[in-house]
Amino acid sequence: MTEHNSTPKDDQYVNLVVDDVSISVEKGTTILEAAKQAGTEVPHYCYHAGLSSPAQCRLCLVEVEGAPKLMPSCTTVVTEGQVVRTDSDVATKMRQGVLEFYLVNHPLDCPICDQSGECDLQDFVFSEGRKHGRSRAAKRVLGRDDFGGDVLFYGDRCVMCTRCVRFMEEVEEKPLLSVVERGNRSVIDTFFDQGLGDAEWAGNIVDICPVGALVSKDFLYKARAWDLEHTPSICPNCSMGCNIDIHTRDNVVQRFKPRENKDVNGHWMCDYGRSRYEWLNEGKRIEEPLSTTSDGGLQTSLNWEEALIGLGEKLKSSGGRLKVIASPLSSNEDVGATVRLIQALGGGEIVFRSATTSKEVPLPGFKGLKRTKYLAPNIEGLKVLGAKYVGDEKGSGGLQAISQHTEIVLVMGDRLEDQTEKFGSEAELLIYLGSHFSEALQEADFIFPINTFAETSGTFTNCDRRVQKFSGSLEGPCEARPAWSVLNDLISIITGSESSQNVADAFNQLSGTSEVFAGTSYSDLMPQGFKLKHDPQMTRD
């Protein structure tokens, strides 16, 4: 017997033994969760940590010493001194039997199934199932059904775990799915032609479907699960900051999937957020630093050193007030470096614009989770660091004053799609740090290629002032760099200070830049992020 966890005896804790491993777990824990803590994953379908437990898949039955029959580990609560066996002959044989039942009507079409490679039926049968099923009966054929939204239903693959039905009922609280018929004729269905069209979180049922019964139309046949790389990131499509994994193949984003964070989004994310990733795959990138001759028109490509020294010297010699148009996708590190650049020059300001929607879209079953009005990830981060929100609900306008600014104008990330080439013509120096070319800024004095948020690491601050980390999942163009790194170099040229190219340093510099970040550290960010201390000076809207 091995000591797994030696938590002291306590009223709040219960001691039990799972497969010879002694553990101490909180009172009220289910055997399934306790086993997980003891390092044993009990196979299951109907149980999902974010939903109620109907105990109907019967796969998680385990042997409990003293119990007359096998117990469903997903609903049986641990008791003091309990001895649980998930690996006994009885339990193993029962699982093998249940798995065989699952395959009676399953089409075994793994070669053409999107779930293949991340399928619980495939995995469990592979590890514990019979080599050959004994059923000789013809299989039930249901075919494919369009559930509406992004969801396709392959009834033949369904294991009737009803996670999808329960999600719609309990979490989104729009009961648009139901089991119809009974016995082995039972099937998941929508109500007549209503479908899932009205749902705004239905993409989650594709995530929680343990098999390939519910698949995404958008992802259909695009990639095999085992070819995908998963990178932890933050959803860029509103200010909620849902934790996601970006799934990429061959440096192309294939889909966004929610990543669990019980303090922010639980297991979920909205359909709006998950469907907007295509822009990350867009080509036509700025590939190298460029400068434009002062008489206009002729662009010259430069190497980074020439470009940075060229611009740095100009800034140093001319000085002047710096007005910055940031993007709401700019990371805290980008904005922090901008603030320091302004300090190094003769002062200035930062503004940003963001598209908004008129109403929030809450997820009723998970308190606090919603799609926010602002449709960009770092609104709060920008505000906290002193940037001013300008423009209208479409994320345009509001640049009247800056377009007439006569000193230095820096545009970071915003493509200024509502502006003409005349923008910034009054400015002594117009600089564009961007990932994609901008019509309005093609005559900027300096153009620098920067990474999108998906190509670099950094942090966003969500609507609840929670600072969360994202990591780079894509390779940007060879010459592209994170904006904060470019800005740090410029500061170093101007002030003669040392420039760090480390994202952790860039984050840690924030504590010197802004009071709200004082005392925070990059190492505190994992795994759930942290909340900024409240700043009474800040007004929220």
Place this chain on the structure above:
Amino acid sequence: MGYPYSHPSEVSIISKHFGDPDARTLDGWMKNGGYDGLKKALSMSPEEVIEIVKNSGLRGRGGAGFPTGLKWSFMPKDSGKPHYLLCNADESEPGTFKDRELIRWTPHQLIEGCIIGAYAIGAEQVYIYCRGEFFEANQVLGKAVEDAYEAGILGENIFGSGSTIELTVHAGAGAYICGEETGLMNSLEGKRGEPRIKPPFPAAAGVFGLPTTINNVETLSVIPHIVREGSDWYRQWGTEKSPGTKLFCVSGHVERPGNYELPLGFPLRKLIEDVCGGIKDKKNLKAVIPGGSSVPILSKEQVESCLLSYEGVQEAGSMLGCASVIVMDENTDIVHQVTRMASFYAHESCGQCTPCREGTAWVTNILKKMEAGQGKEEDLETLIELTDQMTGTTICVLSDSVAAPVQSSIEHFRGEYQKLLNNGGGYD
């Protein structure tokens, strides 16, 4: 008095008025001592009523045989929550037709039992969940409830006692599984008729999530008599462990099928040969299902010594269940009978639990293939293994109900299966 036939061995308590149209009416029922039990109960404390029922040793007549008084005593005291009494009248077990007769002939007997039960457990609302296909029974019951309300027997201040008890008759919509107590609760709440996982047990969280007791029609029908006459009176019949009388629904190959009320512990053989007039057309007995289609089949040898009490039938190798005795003569095709039962359960499985959803259909499929001469030698072992997997692995016992007849029939009548296998061997 049995219906349609009667027999001198019977002890008629609840079936006394079967076939008597007069007893259906409130006046007729009153003339026969109706609602005297209720009046007596109302003069006692609820605890005293429970005590009488406990002492009588009455066991639930729905099939499981759980002591009724004990079940009532599980209801929380001073919970501050509304309590419910449910009457399970969703009689659908193949071979069972006792509750239908009780409702048809003696609706007031049931209503009286319901009111006493509700009084004992502190419920102000009773639901009688009546099988939808029982059109006549539903009508008769509906009328009786109406009359009882008019006479002040239901509603506020029953018989001037200050107690309020409402009663609603709810007709089911044709699913066998809604006769399972928690499936019934879901159905009553307007949800899919799917059994719930226990715990929580109904006494803690039943219908609408509130403390609930659920009793069978026959159980509640006998309550007025026990309360009126006392527990010792009831214990004069039956055995120590199975006191009282019970309705036996005899069907199949006997001369006089029907309902007979007999003391528990009555010999099965005597029931068939004496009470029911023997096997039809003087044929020989082959097998008997003693407690409804979901219990193990008894072979002729097992029938010989079987006594019809909860413990007696268990000793013989089966279960008393709801005492629905299905008699099969020597010409009966056992495999066909088992196939019919299995396909019934496959059709009625709610589909929640995998072993039941897939297993009942698969077992039926194998049996049908066998019947069609397409069975394979290994099918018999497969059947035994599958039904093993279906026993004790699900939320309710529907899948166990397929396993029992399949396994017992293979045990006793393996030859009949074997004959089908030797009959060609099939192809696939």
